[in-house]
Amino acid sequence: MLNLGSLNPQQRLAVETLQGPVLILAGAGTGKTRVITYRIAHMVERGISREHILGVTFTNKAAREMQERVSKLIPKPQKSNDGEKPSRPTICTFHSLCVRILRKHIEKLGYKRNFVIYDESEQLSAIKKILSHISVRGEKIDPGVILARLSKIKNGSDGFGAPKDSESAVARHIQPRYESALRACNAVDFDDLLLLVLRLFTEHPEALDACRAKYRYVMVDEYQDTNAAQFNIVHALTREHRNLCVVGDDDQSIYGWRGAEISNLLDMEKHFPEVKVIKLEQNYRSTNTILNAANAVIKHNVRRRGKQLWSQNGHGTKISLHTFKDDEEEARTIVELIEYARMAKRIPWSAQAILFRTNIQSRPLETALRQGQVRYHLIGGQSFFDRREIRDFLAYLKIFVNPNDDVSLLRIANVPARGLSDVTMERLLSASHERKCSVFAVMKNPAVTATFQAQARNSIESFVQFVERTRDPLESFDAQHPVLLSSWADRFLDEIRYFNELRRAEKTPEAAESRIRNIKELLVTLDGQPSSLSPHDRLQSFLEEITLDTEREEEKENAGDAVTLITMHSCKGLEFPHVYIVGMEEGLLPHSRSKEEGTLDEERRLFYVALTRAMQTLTISHCANRKKYGQSMPCHPSSFLHDLPKELVEHADELAKKPVSAESGRDQFAAMRAALS
DNA sequence: AATTGCTAAGTTTTT
DNA sequence: CTTAGCAATT
Numbered sequence: 183m184l185n186l187g188s189l190n191p192q193q194r195l196a197v198e199t200l201q202g203p204v205l206i207l208a209g210a211g212t213g214k215t216r217v218i219t220y221r222i223a224h225m226v227e228r229g230i231s232r233e234h235i236l237g238v239t240f241t242n243k244a245a246r247e248m249q250e251r252v253s254k255l256i257p258k259p260q261k262s263n264d265g266e267k268p269s270r271p272t273i274c275t276f277h278s279l280c281v282r283i284l285r286k287h288i289e290k291l292g293y294k295r296n297f298v299i300y301d302e303s304e305q306l307s308a309i310k311k312i313l314s315h316i317s318v319r320g321e322k323i324d325p326g327v328i329l330a331r332l333s334k335i336k337n338g339s340d341g342f343g344a345p346k347d348s349e350s351a352v353a354r355h356i357q358p359r360y361e362s363a364l365r366a367c368n369a370v371d372f373d374d375l376l377l378l379v380l381r382l383f384t385e386h387p388e389a390l391d392a393c394r395a396k397y398r399y400v401m402v403d404e405y406q407d408t409n410a411a412q413f414n415i416v417h418a419l420t421r422e423h424r425n426l427c428v429v430g431d432d433d434q435s436i437y438g439w440r441g442a443e444i445s446n447l448l449d450m451e452k453h454f455p456e457v458k459v460i461k462l463e464q465n466y467r468s469t470n471t472i473l474n475a476a477n478a479v480i481k482h483n484v485r486r487r488g489k490q491l492w493s494q495n496g497h498g499t500k501i502s503l504h505t506f507k508d509d510e511e512e513a514r515t516i517v518e519l520i521e522y523a524r525m526a527k528r529i530p531w532s533a534q535a536i537l538f539r540t541n542i543q544s545r546p547l548e549t550a551l552r553q554g555q556v557r558y559h560l561i562g563g564q565s566f567f568d569r570r571e572i573r574d575f576l577a578y579l580k581i582f583v584n585p586n587d588d589v590s591l592l593r594i595a596n597v598p599a600r601g602l603s604d605v606t607m608e609r610l611l612s613a614s615h616e617r618k619c620s621v622f623a624v625m626k627n628p629a630v631t632a633t634f635q636a637q638a639r640n641s642i643e644s645f646v647q648f649v650e651r652t653r654d655p656l657e658s659f660d661a662q663h664p665v666l667l668s669s670w671a672d673r674f675l676d677e678i679r680y681f682n683e684l685r686r687a688e689k690t691p692e693a694a695e696s697r698i699r700n701i702k703e704l705l706v707t708l709d710g711q712p713s714s715l716s717p718h719d720r721l722q723s724f725l726e727e728i729t730l731d732t733e734r735e736e737e738k739e740n741a742g743d744a745v746t747l748i749t750m751h752s753c754k755g756l757e758f759p760h761v762y763i764v765g766m767e768e769g770l771l772p773h774s775r776s777k778e779e780g781t782l783d784e785e786r787r788l789f790y791v792a793l794t795r796a797m798q799t800l801t802i803s804h805c806a807n808r809k810k811y812g813q814s815m816p817c818h819p820s821s822f823l824h825d826l827p828k829e830l831v832e833h834a835d836e837l838a839k840k841p842v843s844a845e846s847g848r849d850q851f852a853a854m855r856a857a858l859s
Numbered sequence: 860a861a862t863t864g865c866t867a868a869g870t871t872t873t874t
Numbered sequence: 875c876t877t878a879g880c881a882a883t884t
Contacts, residue, residue, distance in 0.1 A: 239874065277874045301874080372874050407873095440872065463865055502880095563874080599860090730874060751871045773870055788871080811869070812875030 184223050184255060189216075189576070197221045200228065200399070203420075203454035204427040205447070209491045210434065210693045211467030211757065218401060218429055219248060222271055223255035224749040225399060225705035232256075234490075235271035236397040238416070239403050242275055242731040244755070249273045250402075265704050272397070272455045276412050277730050280375040287389045293368055294724060296584050299729045300364065300371045303573070304589045305329055311592075311611075312359045328353050332360060335828050336373045337441055338409055351564070366620050367588045383418045392417060398423055405430035409441035417453065422503065423750055424454065432487050433480050436751060436788045438781060448485060465491045467757050467797050469498025471830050475800070476793040483783045491794075500832040503823070504803035507541075508814060509765070512805050513550035516762050520745060521554060523760060531557055535746035535758035537792050538773045543764065544747050557744040569699040571684060572704060576728065578674070582653040583722050586620035598683035601641030606634065610642075619697035622649070659716040667708040667721060675701070750792045761796035767817040801834075802826075 186194055193213055196206045197220045208214035218237065225235055237252075239245045252271060272279070280300070289295055300308065309325045309332070331353035364370065368376060383390040400420050402408065405428035417475040420426035428450065435444040450457050465473055473491040480486070506512040516536060536547055543583070544560055551558045574597055577590035585591070592611070596602040607621075614624045624630050625642050632643065642740045655665050676679065681698050688694035711720035745760065750771070765771065772785035793800065804823070807814045 275874070299874090375874080437872080439870085542869080749871065752873095772872095775870065784871095809875080 184220060184227055186220070186224070189220065190461055190464055192462050192464070193217050193220075195841075196462070197224050199427075199458055200225055200230070200425075202424055202667070203450075203457040204505040205405075205450045205457050205459045206427065206429040206462065207459065207487055207489060208429055208431055208462045208854070209465060209489050210431065210791070211465040211493075212462035212491070213464075213466055214403075214429060214462065215248065215251065217462065218247055218403060219251040219255055219430040221401065221427065222252050222273075222657070225348070226256045226271070230399060231269070232271045233269040233396065235401075236419075237273040237274070237401045238272060238403065239275055240280060240407055242278075244403060245274050245278075264594040275730065276408075276415070277372060277375050278726075280379045281414075281726060281730070283379050283382070283389075283393060284370075284375065287386065288378065291382060291676075292385050293365070293370070293378075294584075296718075297365070298369045298580050298584050298587045298590070299375065299726065300369045300589065301729050302329070302372075307364050307589050308360060309356065312363065316600070321695070323352060328356060332357060333373050333630075334441065336377060339684055348350070362618070366586070366614070366618060366619070367540050368483065369589070373411070376409075376415060380414055380418070381413060383415075390695070392536060394419055394422055398427045399427075401427045402848065403429050404659070406432050406435035406447045407437050407442045408443050408446050411442060411444065413446045421453075426454065432490075432752060433483070434487065434791050436784060436791060438753065438784050439779075444485075448487065461487075461489060463489055463491055465493040465794075466495075468493060468794060469495050469798060471498045471500060472793060472796050473502055475826050475830050476790050477795065479786060479822060479829050480790045483786055485783070499799055501800045501826065501830055502832050502834045503801060503826075504834050505819070506803060506805045508805050509546045510550070512764055512803055513546040514553075515802075516547065516764060516803065517550045517554040517556055517690055519762070520556060524673060526623065526837045528759060529742045530746045531727055533759040534557065535748060535753070535756075535795070536762045536764060537748060537750050537753055537795065538764050539750055539788075540765075541749060543620065543770075547747060551745065551747075557742065558747055558777055559744040561746065568832075569697070569700060571701055574680070574702065575675075575701050576725065579671070579721060579725055581622075582656060583718065584723060585649055586621040588614070588621045591621050595645065598678060598680060599799055600645060600678075601637065602645060603638075606638045606641070609634070613778060622646070652677075655720075656718040657716070664713045665717040666707045667717060667724075670717070671705055671708060677709055732801060750788050753795050754791050756795055757795055759797045760799045760801075761802045762794075762803070763792050764803050765808070766802050766820040767808065768820050769817060770808075771820050771822065786822060789820075 189197060192211075193216070196204070196217050206214075206217060208217065222235055222237060226232060237245075237248060239248060251271065272282075274282070284293075284297070285295060288297060306325050308330060309329055313323055313325060313328070315806075331350050333352055335350070335357060345452075375632050383393075400416065402416055407430070416426065416428075423633065428447065432444055432447050433445070435442060438444065445500075450459075467660055468476075470493055473493055477490055485591060504512075506515060518530065520534050523534065524531060524830060538544065538547075541562060548560065549560065567650070574594055577593040580587050581594065582589040588611075595607055610621050610624050610630070614621045616628075617624060617627075626647050629781070631639050631642055654668060658665065682703075684697050685691065685694040688697065708724060709720075711723050713720070715723065748756070750763075771789060772782055776782055776785045782844050802823070804819045805817060808817050
């Protein structure tokens with residue numbers, strides 16, 4: 183039995199309002215996840231069937247957390263005696279919801295069911311290929327920019343009037359080719375996942391009806407971050423039954439630049455006039471000093487619903503504001519403060535976080551942390567899955583699931599070298615353009631291969647045979663003796679002598695062994711899929727999981743005692759007892775580009791997000807000079823600092839004045855440690 | 860095929 | 875200053 187008594191009145195109202203449209207305005211730290219999970223559990227308790235409940239999030243991390251917490255709240259699903267699978271509420275990201283829907287219905291749209299999902303780097307190589315075929319006018323075109331534009335065009339939010347609409351024009355020109363290229367590969371990109379579902383809904387109303395019948399109660403988390411396509415999907419699902427509960431905070435909308443429409447949340451009444459709006463304003467995270475500062479900052483934004491956070495946590499200590507000579511002094515002193523807190527107040531590293539606007543700002547901080555022998559953990563940066571050997575290996579796997587995936591095929595066709603030279607691949611590629619089919623299909627076509635020299639033809643034929651031979655065992659489905667994907671993969675890696683290739687190509691044996699280790703690491707996880715599926719489907723779902731879930735390394739994140747270094751964007755949803763916000767300078771926050779783009783309000787929300795991460799203490803700093811592109815540039819305090827009420831702030835300049843010699847960082851800590859232990 | 864050297868640019872990031 | 879991407883050279 184759910185204990186609703188532990189909720190405050192607003193939370194309880196939100197949990198108990200199950201029918202019709204609801205908008206839960208959940209301020210930072212107001213127990214949002216608790217409300218969502220309780221609401222789902224409450225639905226189950228009130229007899230709403232689990233399979234009719236859908237909870238949508240943006241990140242896999244959020245989905246996982248919600249899934250876990252809901253499972254703890256609702257009774258274990260009993261196995262029904264008619265052999266039906268016990269059902270659970272569907273809690274997943276927008277993209278994985280769309281994959282589910284498309285795996286059922288995509289054949290109606292002319293794709294094959296084993297479509298692959300292209301991630302950003304694969305989209306980029308597809309675009310590069312098209313650009314190289316297009317008349318090269320003097321100016322160089324950045325594929326990344328074109329991709330961004332393309333995505334905006336597809337999502338119907340390309341301004342096409344901005345200063346550089348030549349880029350937009352190129353993107354528009356490229357679009358049909360890009361789309362047919364992906365279609366020929368039986369591939370879809372992240373945008374397609376959403377857009378194809380919308381197309382399915384309009385062109386095949388019976389599929390929409392099926393989805394509506396299944397998902398009768400829909401909840402959307404972080405609603406302020408939904409883009410146009412996501413809004414349309416939600417709207418299509420719910421406009422009949424109207425059981426839509428959206429949860430979000432307009433003041434924490436910081437992803438406008440990637441298509442999020444804050445108006446989806448602000449104009450909820452336009453689409454659902456009967457919506458019940460519930461505000462969660464009691465905060466369980468921060469002191470009132472921090473909340474009042476945050477309230478005062480966000481008050482300056484115009485288009486917002488309005489909200490006052492408060493808490494029962496007392497006032498706490500004042501916000502401490504530091505001015506530093508330059509970014510190096512800033513970094514050194516922040517490290518000093520961290521160590522002081524740890525030594526004198528027994529505050530562990532893991533309770534402290536440094537927040538910054540841009541990733542480059544982490545550099546001086548990392549240097550200082552290392553000098554001070556402080557363990558830290560940098561969030562963001564290069565992913566495991568960006569490594570070359572991992573990408574190669576995944577490309578192989580994708581080819582075995584779907585040989586028509588040209589991007590993957592071209593990636594690995596001659597890795598390791600097997601006589602498929604650039605020239606040969608170029609010719610195959612243009613043949614595939616002519617015949618409007620995949621490269622693999624062309625390779626199998628005798629009419630095409632006949633035009634090649636005997637040597638090239640042999641290489642092509644043996645490659646085709648290799649692919650078909652290797653994917654063969656994937657089709658055999660024996661539930662008693664399932665194929666072990668890891669040993670299957672071992673075998674083909676052996677056959678192509680990939681590890682030897684790595685050893686040969688790497689400069690040092692250590693580098694090669696490290697890459698080999700990376701692949702072995704991945705091999706181990708290959709058999710994690712339910713064995714009720716055929717090997718092919720297990721592999722497909724493995725690849726899907728990887729493409730849709732980039733943050734698999736998070737176990738590492740929580741490991742041990744370490745200071746967190748994180749951007750203000752990626753800190754949303756997190757909290758830390760002690761927060762240091764660095765680089766509060768005009769041009770960094772608000773970022774200089776935001777002035778040109780007229781997104782000052784979003785920058786202010788970003789500051790608001792950063793402020794509301796802090797539970798107990800907040801330290802803010804800015805510098806008089808900052809190294810930019812190698813040169814020291816003068817800078818001014820951020821205009822946002824004026825919005826902090828004076829009575830909440832303590833200027834700590836005096837403390838920073840004590841001289842710190844550059845090379846003595848380590849000695850100083852040693853002295854401090856000695857004095858305190 | 861691979862390595863070197865030059866040029867240009869340099870927010871935020873998830874799926 | 876750093877780095878990524880590309881062109882030119884061996």
